[in-house]
Amino acid sequence: MLTSEELLAGADLTYEIEIPAHVLQPDPDKALPDKPLVVRLRPLNVRDLQLITRAAREKDNLTATLMVKQALVEPELGVTQIGAMHVGLVQYLLEQVNRISGITTTADELSRQAEAPLARAAHILAREYGWTPSQVNELTLGQVLLHLQMLHEGAT
Template sequence: MMLSAEELLAGSELTFEVEIPGDVLQPGKNDWEENPSRRTVRLRPLTIHDLQLIDRAAKESDNLVAALMVHRALVEPDMTVADIMNMHVGLMQFLLHQVNQVSGIEATSDLLSMTMEAPLAKAAFILAREFGWTPQQVNELTLGQVLLHLQMLKEKS
């Protein structure tokens, strides 16, 4: 059964509740209250458009790339980039890993920066041409969705 463009783009609208383990939230604190509802955040997948904005804004700073990725994906609670930059490193790494998971990617910031260069632009062009999508529709895809669609096109030919 052939999927529609709407079905393929639906993944970028999803949100995910992620529980932050107490030892990640407050390392070294042994008497953490066992109440998972107080330790959740809501994340959404990053889109190509998000990655392009992050790449332009962060340029050569890996730390800023990570903070911007978490900021763009964090739906709740509402936090500023400055707030995120003030998180302890373990919490930032945990959230970044979760952002990568919900976005369908597992990449270092170096790999992410390289991916956002010309190959990503070429991939967006190919997807728009092959599926008849508008640039806005392609920009709403997560990186994982782009890779999946490119693989589908590769197998089709």
């Protein structure tokens, strides 16, 4: 049986993600830097998604930008800077954030579904595993879904 520390360990991970040259600079006539095209991302956790959903409620087009901002560890950028990136780059970064966070839904689906189901999931996990809300909030979405599935399979 896994310990709570083992289950929560994934929330502290960061990933170096290489950005393909054609994504960073879609115009082949423009020069690219002579250094590795790498950023450092971290998985989003439940708390991140709840905050993003609330913040983007009034402006749906902010969801992707806020998801990338929360996950981008290095270089650290603000919402305005991410909003100034070309759409293809933001889309690529968002795909990588979704991948490392265990999210298989689109940003629009996540925006519509995140609030209530995640709150219920956090409550179930806290109740079943005896975790504090803080511990549950540190889980990535992929970890939450895995634990819920394990609980479901154990109940059948």
